[in-house]
Amino acid sequence: MSISTTKSTTENLPWIEKYRPESLDDVYGQTNVVETVRRFVTEGKLPHLLFYGPPGTGKTSTILALAKEIYGPKHYKNMILELNASDDRGIDVVRNQIKDFASTRQIFAQKSFKLIILDEADAMTSAAQNALRRIIEKYTKTTRFCILANYSHKLTPALLSRCTRFRFQPLPxxxxxxxxxxxxxxxxxxxxxxxxxxxxxxxxxxxxxxxxxxxxxxxxxxxxxxxxxxxxxxxxxxGSPKPKDLEYCLQTILKDDRITALETVRKLRTNTGLALIDLISGFIEILQEYELSEEVRSNILIKLSDVEYAISKGGNDKIQCGAVVSVIRSSFNV
Ligand SMILES: Nc1ncnc2c1ncn2[C@@H]1O[C@H](COP(=O)(O)OP(=O)(O)OP(=O)(O)O)[C@@H](O)[C@H]1O
Ligand SMILES: [Mg+2]
Known part of the structure; x- marks a missing residue:
């Protein structure tokens, strides 16, 4: 592992930046992706890339590490253009930036292409995405695009078909x-x-x-x-509820009378600042480990999802909390 920055410059950095992978070897848990893109580079056949998958799985880190590997740690910054698609910029601005970048020559360049990284591309409107496909084709001789997104279904088919896709799984x-x-x-x-x-x-x-x-x-x-x-x-x-608090809440709901159960849940929520929505997801997680008939399980899930929906729509907290207690008690015939 190579963390080359000196102590003084890294001391105050958030750890996610301090420990951002310096090379492809530091990208953990994405072996397939890393091996394949590395092969593309050594064979000199890098296509346009699309990395998609949930947050924090290494998409941005992988492309930056790849750029360092292609161009070397000193010059890589001159050879990449990072555009954040969810910035409030029209496609014209993007088009001009890409044009300027693609048409300037690089003194240190040993490679024939530069890299354009389009982060959060799924936040672009489909009109902007459609405008991109011409741009990609126009500059393919001198540039490679790497499109990063959380959801591939939010990208237009035209864009998808121009890239080799890699799915970043949640890390094991x-x-x-x-x-x-x-x-x-x-x-x-x-x-x-x-x-x-x-x-x-x-x-x-x-x-x-x-x-x-x-x-x-x-x-x-x-x-x-x-x-x-x-x-x-x-x-x-x-800010997540502790398993022992959740278990304690669940037990009071199942074992005590309704008034006591409500009061205990209320007290615990006040003391720990627990949000009702977290209580619901916590209960669902615990109940997954309980042996329940399919009927009881689906009943609880359907009713709790109704409560969850009501909360998201701004439902009254006290009423919804009462509803959660009632849903569980009635499902277990308490
Ligand atoms: N596979 C990984 N190996 C090592 N560190 C990682 C990995 N994935 C993420 N990290 C760490 O998490 C931080 C954020 O990762 P990164 O920016 O690459 O995520 P991302 O997939 O681009 O997420 P988003 O979709 O939110 O942009 C990195 O700085 C790094 O420290
Ligand atoms: Mg990212």
């Missing part, structure tokens, strides 16, 4: 675990085993989320050299 837990160990060692940060498991679970394949949680958890320690980050700290940093 072992990839995040490996990177996490690496970062922890460099930062001299200690986590309990439970806390590590919680980070892996809560990040759901998103490395950016994992790194942000780790950095936030370090900031909570009074003595970062000796103190250990616990599971509770991790849940607090993410």
């Amino acid at each position: 837990q072992d990839a995040i675990a490996k990177r996490m160990e690496n970062v922890l060692a460099r930062e001299h940060l200690k986590l309990t085993a439970d806390a590590k498991t919680a980070v892996l679970k809560l990040s759901r394949g998103d490395m950016r989320k994992a790194l942000n949680v780790l950095q936030a958890s370090q900031a909570t320690l009074k003595d970062p050299i000796n103190d250990e980050v616990t599971e509770d700290i991790i849940y607090e940093c993410v």
